[in-house]
Amino acid sequence: MPRQKKTQPTSEEQTIPTRERILSAALTLFSQQGYIGATTRQIAAEAGVAELTLFRHFPRKELIMQELLQTRSSLSVVREVLPKVQHLSCKAALNTVARVFLATLRERKELLKIFLSECSRYPEQVKEMHFSFMVNLFETLAGYLQELQKKEIVRSMDLRCAAQAFFGIFYSYFISRDIIGFSDTTGTTEDDYIRDYVEIFIHGIQGTAYGKL
Amino acid sequence: MPRQKKTQPTSEEQTIPTRERILSAALTLFSQQGYIGATTRQIAAEAGVAELTLFRHFPRKELIMQELLQTRSSLSVVREVLPKVQHLSCKAALNTVARVFLATLRERKELLKIFLSECSRYPEQVKEMHFSFMVNLFETLAGYLQELQKKEIVRSMDLRCAAQAFFGIFYSYFISRDIIGFSDTTGTTEDDYIRDYVEIFIHGIQGTAYGKL
DNA sequence: TTGGTATGTTAGTAAGCACTTACTTATTTT
DNA sequence: AAAATAAGTAAGTGCTTACTAACATACCAA
Numbered sequence: 269m270p271r272q273k274k275t276q277p278t279s280e281e282q283t284i285p286t287r288e289r290i291l292s293a294a295l296t297l298f299s300q301q302g303y304i305g306a307t308t309r310q311i312a313a314e315a316g317v318a319e320l321t322l323f324r325h326f327p328r329k330e331l332i333m334q335e336l337l338q339t340r341s342s343l344s345v346v347r348e349v350l351p352k353v354q355h356l357s358c359k360a361a362l363n364t365v366a367r368v369f370l371a372t373l374r375e376r377k378e379l380l381k382i383f384l385s386e387c388s389r390y391p392e393q394v395k396e397m398h399f400s401f402m403v404n405l406f407e408t409l410a411g412y413l414q415e416l417q418k419k420e421i422v423r424s425m426d427l428r429c430a431a432q433a434f435f436g437i438f439y440s441y442f443i444s445r446d447i448i449g450f451s452d453t454t455g456t457t458e459d460d461y462i463r464d465y466v467e468i469f470i471h472g473i474q475g476t477a478y479g480k481l
Numbered sequence: 482m483p484r485q486k487k488t489q490p491t492s493e494e495q496t497i498p499t500r501e502r503i504l505s506a507a508l509t510l511f512s513q514q515g516y517i518g519a520t521t522r523q524i525a526a527e528a529g530v531a532e533l534t535l536f537r538h539f540p541r542k543e544l545i546m547q548e549l550l551q552t553r554s555s556l557s558v559v560r561e562v563l564p565k566v567q568h569l570s571c572k573a574a575l576n577t578v579a580r581v582f583l584a585t586l587r588e589r590k591e592l593l594k595i596f597l598s599e600c601s602r603y604p605e606q607v608k609e610m611h612f613s614f615m616v617n618l619f620e621t622l623a624g625y626l627q628e629l630q631k632k633e634i635v636r637s638m639d640l641r642c643a644a645q646a647f648f649g650i651f652y653s654y655f656i657s658r659d660i661i662g663f664s665d666t667t668g669t670t671e672d673d674y675i676r677d678y679v680e681i682f683i684h685g686i687q688g689t690a691y692g693k694l
Numbered sequence: 695t696t697g698g699t700a701t702g703t704t705a706g707t708a709a710g711c712a713c714t715t716a717c718t719t720a721t722t723t724t
Numbered sequence: 725a726a727a728a729t730a731a732g733t734a735a736g737t738g739c740t741t742a743c744t745a746a747c748a749t750a751c752c753a754a
Contacts, residue, residue: 472685
């Protein structure tokens with residue numbers, strides 16, 4: 269399908285099909301400049317195709333966004349990791365879960381930026397996807413915590429709420445670091461943060477009785 | 482300064498000066514549609530002035546955004562509330578802090594949406610402001626936690642990290658609810674969430690020794 | 695009364711945007 | 725070889741946008 273003229277083809281142009289290159293370029297530019305801010309000319313240039321080619325694949329700009337939202341939003345990886353960490357200590361297990369969660373967010377960083385920027389423009393779709401992604405996460409982690417509860421490691425409490433707290437800590441950590449771009453000035457490494465956060469969370473949910481203040 | 486013709490003036494037009502009305506309208510529309518998406522015509526209409534009047538106050542659209550960023554970003558309220566809750570139990574104190582934090586975020590919701598959307602466009606300014614706001618919060622709460630540590634209520638740990646975990650939980654709660662627009666389907670009220678989150682956090686940081694798993 | 699100031703109305707300009715038309719060129723398939 | 729396919733070049737259309745020019749009008753202060 270792809271073809272060249274006299275110009276030196278880049279490796280991307282040789283291997284990746286045009287449609288995919290357009291989508292990737294759009295993802296990059298939408299996340300940097302927003303849906304309106306990224307022009308079709310820019311996207312075509314970034315993809316290394318003529319603007320007309322872009323319109324032959326996507327007759328309206330809108331359709332690029334729709335396909336991005338539909339095809340690049342499979343955001344459920346955490347579910348698969350939990351069986352693999354069942355045998356670990358809960359500290360080690362949650363540490364792994366936190367890492368996988370952060371890595372997943374970072375893989376989808378561009379899409380998540382678009383979600384945050386354009387959630388007014390695509391309210392139902394974006395909400396729906398983000399919603400199912402998060403609920404999926406919460407329920408998965410809550411399921412794991414329920415196992416711990418049966419072993420009386422975790423006290424009686426709303427586990428869904430606990431799961432939200434856990435992911436909330438790392439979600440806002442991700443937003444600060446990767447979306448807004450904070451850099452830590454205290455010398456604390458990411459490993460330190462993850463360890464400390466997990467430590468706090470485990471202390472926060474453990475015990476068999478409810479009260480104890 | 483403001484003057485009317487034959488049309489019925491609204492109360493806003495009578496009291497609030499034109500420049501402020503333009504800024505407020507811009508804040509609303511920027512947060513809803515982004516900087517590029519909100520047109521000067523829309524802003525003028527929302528402010529109830531002629532488009533030309535907008536340009537007489539702000540010769541370039543860019544200057545509206547700059548003034549918004551400079552004048553509407555005083556985001557430090559939590560600092561003032563801590564002295565008032567020193568006498569309460571730490572559970573009640575942290576509950577209050579969480580409420581004030583959430584209320585502060587909600588008051589500045591529009592600006593925070595702009596921050597998140599346009600942080601690629603205004604990297605230094607936005608980072609700087611968001612940074613100082615958050616650091617302010619973290620240090621203030623860390624100071625309070627240090628008091629608790631002296632009383633041996635809180636165990637030895639990185640208090641700044643603990644403060645980040647605390648605010649992280651509520652920050653992501655805010656983003657889910659107020660920015661993205663999730664609504665809870667489980668019937669759990671906001672009070673429930675705050676209480677449970679605080680409970681987890683307090684358990685998470687209390688104790689005098691470090692280890693204990 | 696007069697002049698300054700803040701606003702309004704109307705009409706416009708130049709640029710940029712999404713998107714189109716007409717035609718050409720290379721590659722693959724039949 | 726012929727046909728089909730996927731891409732390119734170049735020019736342009738109609739719309740919207742930020743921003744301006746020319747002029748009118750209401751208010752307030754001297």
